[in-house]
Amino acid sequence: MSNAQGPQRLLTEVLDTDLCCGCGACVGLCPYFTSFLGRTINLDPCDKEEGRCFLFCPRTELDLDGLSQKLFGVPYGTDAIGTHRDIYSSRAARSGKYQAGGTVTSLIEFLFDEEMIDAAALTTNDKVLPVADLVTDKAGVKRASGSKYSVAPTLSALNRAAREGYTRVAVVGTPCQVTAAAKMTTRDGVERNPGDAVAYVVGLFCTWGLDYRRLFEYLSGRVDIADITGFDIPPPPAELFVVETKQGKLTFPLAEIRPFVRESCRHCIDMTSEFADISVGVLEDNPAENLLIVRTQKGEELVKRAVDKGAIIVEKMPDGGLVHLKESALIKKKRALANLSEKDPQAAWGYIVGPGDRLKKIMD
């Protein structure tokens, strides 16, 4: 392994090994990486020894302690849902078509209303292909609502926003995307760092994401692709993958869909977007509401203001309500760490550079 921190290493260590989660952090920085139908593709060789693609990729040299210190002022802990200040159940004050409680859509709309951001890096569907969407006004936020279960290069919208001169961008993303955003915002001394334009990072919960090309291939023979309007995965123990179409809902056994989970997700230790300002998931007992984890001071102020101004409604979560979530988060961590050490026995935790002691503890 060379000491370089450039694209050649990104290719050999991330893309060639299928560790790429398709987050889009390396897309749109330069002409060399692009995302096409859910895959990140290197178009031409770049010989730089150090480059933003490598520095920001969530699958290279991930220093959990370093990030944690910079974002929260504390080392990386052993709580499976990450460092946090408060945990709420939450929902949008106004009803609408959301994935769950609509907390995310409402907060981003609120940020536009309050002129606290000038753009948002969101994810919409181009037919059924999830694509990065640079939204620059409140009206655009709604078109991104709803979860797309295959991975999108969402961060390329942030990269584009920074290039186009936006300076206060909200990023909504899965844990891997949030990790890339955190690597950007915490990195000093890099020119043209899109992290400089980030105002808020809203994380989503995520257990896995699907490979678009393989999902598409599967659905092609079974559904009229043009008729698809959305997807859902009802909470366990349903074990179903729901495809919403113009003609109504179609269900498929989740077991048939699972093989399309990206290799990268098997090596992902984060279920709750541990490096976000706030993280949002589905409330287990009530899929029409969200679980909201507040992590940073900035996040706390945002939630408070949104509640005060009536954008979202929150309720403190009793500690007992988190047992199951923490369990799932821990299982994901353990599995990922085990897979990582299996994939590359040379490096103890694959792309994660530490802290070894606490990772060991998680494993036990």
Add this chain to the structure above:
Amino acid sequence: MSYLSKDSPGEVNLLMGNEAIARGAIEAGVAFASAYPGNPSSEIITVLGSLAQELGIYVEWSTNEKVAVEAAAGASYAGLRSICAMKQNGLNVASDFISNAVLTGVGPGGMVLIVADDPGGISSSNEEDTRYFSRLLEIPLLEPAGFQEAKDMTAFAFKLSEETGLIVMIRSVTRISHGRGNVVYSKIEKGNKKARFDTGRTVLAFPVPWTHKILHDKMAVIKDKFEESDFNRYEGPKGADLVVVTSGAAYLYTKEALGLLGLSDRVGVLKLGTTFPLPEDFITRGLKGAKKVLVAEEVIPFLEASVKEAYANHVKDLGVIEFYGKASGHIPRENELSPDIMAQAIAGLTGTGYVPVDPAYQAEIRGLSLPNSPYRALTFCAGCPHRATYWDLKKALKLDGRDGFIVGDIGCYTIGLGPQGYSMLRTTHAMGSGSGLATGLGQLKTFGLDQPVLAVSGDSTFYHSVIPALINAAHHESNFTMVVLDNSTTAMTGAQPHSGSDTGAMGIPAHGLSIEKICESLGAKVRVLDPFDVDKSVQSIYDTIQDDEGIKVIIMRQECCLYRLKKDEKRYLMKIDETRCLGDACGCNRLCTRVFKCPGIIWDRAGKVARIDEVICNGCGVCTDICPEGAIIREVNHEA
């Protein structure tokens, strides 16, 4: 009136070898000329074409060499003198017809075949020595060793052809075809210009042993003529110890070497101009008394083998002779010869001291020349549409991600093998071979081949030899994408028109055939794209290769930039906004000069910005679309 068409016997003109051949044909009253372009033969037909109307002759760029030679034979059958020219590779294509025509004979009009070989493969994919074709197919062979001979042999070849009813072949090489020397003119014969096919004659080769016997009888007559030919001569002292047997350009190098060594009066030179059938008696006379014989020729030991064979037949008269040449390692088997190589060989055999070039001087030259010469890669011209085509293909294949590949062909686009064409091309053989390989590869799905197969060819090559492969593919439903790089001309050999052009060799209107219509008639799905429109082309190529049923044809149409600039101004005036250019910083890392590699853009190392080289840039405007920062600015200069 051109200097080539003046009827001025005795006048001396400085002619290029190919012009001398054309002049020889003119003096012989040629009426019909055909060829497929190929260096180093192309100028013969270019010259005749430009004089066609003045001389009242017919000249064409044929679709391929086989058709060219058949067309010329047709004229011969109708009583007209005809000439057909090609490069070495072309003879492979034409040989099928010729191998029959030697038995049937040609018509009452003499027919001369000019084949210009390219030792060293300066502008070829091989360095084939076509003299072996003369033995293989049994065609009388002449090898000019200078410019006067190039003309005189051509005129002589017509007479010989008419006397024997056989095609007569003249083999030139690059240094004869493209060199220049003084030529003394002879009178221009009127020649028969009245064509009539004699319906009393049936042209056929049956029964074969009988017609073959006739051929051999004719060859015996020709051999006798060659024994007396002035194109063969012995130079130097009688009974020399060492005799150099040589022909063609090697004769010139030999003479120069002997001059250098001061050995002209010690070493004999047996210069042969008629090398098949071999004038054995003449050679035996020339070798009388020699102890050593050095055979000097380029590429294959054709003469060496023939002369040794002749020696075996006459060994009683000649006694012991040691032979030197390629077998002994004195003469290299590859590449061109030079006076220097000849001097070393002769010096070695005569024990003469010869220092080729003082090593110190050589080192000094190298020291001075290398650092002072600019680094030049084998590349497409600035603004060449092929660069854009490969750029588009590269991106489409990367997006597709199934490890698709391109098989190819010989032409300017062969540069696609190297980094200047993004190493996109995987194979190159003969004209049209890409399409042929692809018809086979396109059948391998049942064997698990799941990579997209693409083939490239030029437009001229399309007519030359892609069509049969496409017919094969259409008939057998082979699955591949044929990409025709249509730059509207035969660019590699000097922008000759082809079957798609609306003018021909004579500069008068011709019926240009549409590639798309031909392909559509085969049931191919055809798209016509402009390679300069990068985004649209990438998408369209991508869409095409997603369709894995049957043959798909993509015509990448954009005029050769050099051809265009002969008629028009640059399309765009280009400049680079230095404030926007990221140079080698993360964010670009010199995409334009490091990856895209158009020589019209240069990297200013000191200023750390890209710059347009206005002299080299041909103003195609494509780089504007590839720059990630919008730093390359194009301003419309001249709309097409």
